[in-house]
Amino acid sequence: MTSYSRFGVVGGGAWGTALAQLLAAEGAPVRLWAREDAVVTAINAEHRNPLFLPGASLSPSLVATGDLADLAACDALLVVVPVPFLRAVLADLPAGHAPLIFCSKGMEAQSFAFPIDIARDVCSDRPLAVLSGPTFAHEVAAGLPTAITLAAADTATAEALAQALARPHFRPYVSTDMIGAEIGGAVKNILAIACGIVDGAGLGLNARAALISRGFAEMTRFGLARGAQADTLAGLAGLGDLVLTCTSSNSRNFALGQGLGRGADAATLMADRRTVAEGAFSAPVIAAAARADGIEMPITDAVARLVAGDIRAGEAIQALLSRPLRPEGR
Numbered sequence: 001m002t003s004y005s006r007f008g009v010v011g012g013g014a015w016g017t018a019l020a021q022l023l024a025a026e027g028a029p030v031r032l033w034a035r036e037d038a039v040v041t042a043i044n045a046e047h048r049n050p051l052f053l054p055g056a057s058l059s060p061s062l063v064a065t066g067d068l069a070d071l072a073a074c075d076a077l078l079v080v081v082p083v084p085f086l087r088a089v090l091a092d093l094p095a096g097h098a099p100l101i102f103c104s105k106g107m108e109a110q111s112f113a114f115p116i117d118i119a120r121d122v123c124s125d126r127p128l129a130v131l132s133g134p135t136f137a138h139e140v141a142a143g144l145p146t147a148i149t150l151a152a153a154d155t156a157t158a159e160a161l162a163q164a165l166a167r168p169h170f171r172p173y174v175s176t177d178m179i180g181a182e183i184g185g186a187v188k189n190i191l192a193i194a195c196g197i198v199d200g201a202g203l204g205l206n207a208r209a210a211l212i213s214r215g216f217a218e219m220t221r222f223g224l225a226r227g228a229q230a231d232t233l234a235g236l237a238g239l240g241d242l243v244l245t246c247t248s249s250n251s252r253n254f255a256l257g258q259g260l261g262r263g264a265d266a267a268t269l270m271a272d273r274r275t276v277a278e279g280a281f282s283a284p285v286i287a288a289a290a291r292a293d294g295i296e297m298p299i300t301d302a303v304a305r306l307v308a309g310d311i312r313a314g315e316a317i318q319a320l321l322s323r324p325l326r327p328e329g330r
């Protein structure tokens with residue numbers, strides 16, 4: 001079995017930093033590329049990332065760089081760049097054949113491409129994988145128990161990467177369903193915004209449970225139509241992550257929804273934010289992709305319209321509640 005020991009991480013936000021720390025915690029050398037000079041300096045000088053992962057102490061074996069060329073010698077790269085910026089960063093990667101493991105959760109505007117599709121366009125000669133599941137960055141950085149889906153095109157690659165990433169408290173479950181893992185992560189972000197709206201508007205726990213179930217039905221319809229496997233959507237990368245982010249204001253997507261539910265407008269909530277709520281980018285894209293494919297996604301559609309500022313939370317809730325009654329299986 002191929003083994004991987006020199007990991008590089010592309011992206012110095014909360015999740016890239018937490019994954020880099022996971023791999024470097026026992027002293028293994030890990031290279032992390034960050035876009036912000038302040039992140040590079042803080043990681044190398046103080047072993048911290050106060051911009052994106054405040055409170056975490058990082059291993060001295062984690063070395064940051066602002067130059068992607070410094071990742072050329074790595075034998076596997078975790079790519080943790082928000083999807084709207086992914087294509088540009090991938091185009092600047094140094095040439096090589098190291099596998100790319102995609103850890104971002106979203107769909108690109110216009111192209112309707114998931115990270116794996118973007119990689120096939122930009123750097124088709126590398127093995128590709130997806131790492132996705134219920135994983136708050138600060139918990140992983142703190143060494144708390146976590147399980148996650150690791151999907152690759154073939155079982156041998158998925159198993160080799162899972163073996164290299166596994167730690168006593170970090171358990172990757174192997175899959176060959178990359179599209180299922182990508183769709184689970186992208187759609188749950190949107191549904192977390194919707195659950196935050198329900199919470200912010202004080203609509204109660206019955207409403208939240210209804211939204212999680214009907215949201216999962218949307219994720220499943222969209223996923224199956226695009227070739228995802230039902231087991232993946234019902235697993236860590238789908239339902240598992242949906243449960244995590246629909247029940248905690250530690251989720252940036254849920255917290256954004258809470259603000260919308262309390263009546264704030266999206267533009268104000270999104271202005272000047274440094275961290276991402278990927279669901280806000282993905283909602284209009286996935287809503288449009290579903291419409292084009294004739295797939296009903298009313299919750300996703302409502303979040304897309306709210307984020308665009310076309311409607312307020314009260315109107316979105318009223319529209320969802322007044323939809324015609326229907327059999328549960330649809």
Ligand SMILES: NC(=O)c1ccc[n+]([C@@H]2O[C@H](COP(=O)([O-])OP(=O)(O)OC[C@H]3O[C@@H](n4cnc5c(N)ncnc54)[C@H](O)[C@@H]3O)[C@@H](O)[C@H]2O)c1
Nearest residue numbers: 012013014015016035052082085104105136137275276278
């Ligand atoms: N934070 C988590 O707990 C977590 C867990 C799993 C997956 N994710 C996913 O990981 C991805 C990254 O999220 P994060 O939490 O690490 O980010 P973050 O919110 O902590 O930080 C934002 C990131 O976006 C980058 N960025 C901003 N503008 C950019 C540009 N023009 N070009 C390139 N990069 C730019 C910043 O450098 C920074 O790395 C997202 O898709 C997110 O859904 C996050």
Ligand SMILES: O=P(O)(O)OC[C@H](O)CO
Nearest residue numbers: 133134135136251252253
């Ligand atoms: O903070 P969020 O909403 O981006 O969620 C973070 C992760 O995706 C949780 O698995």
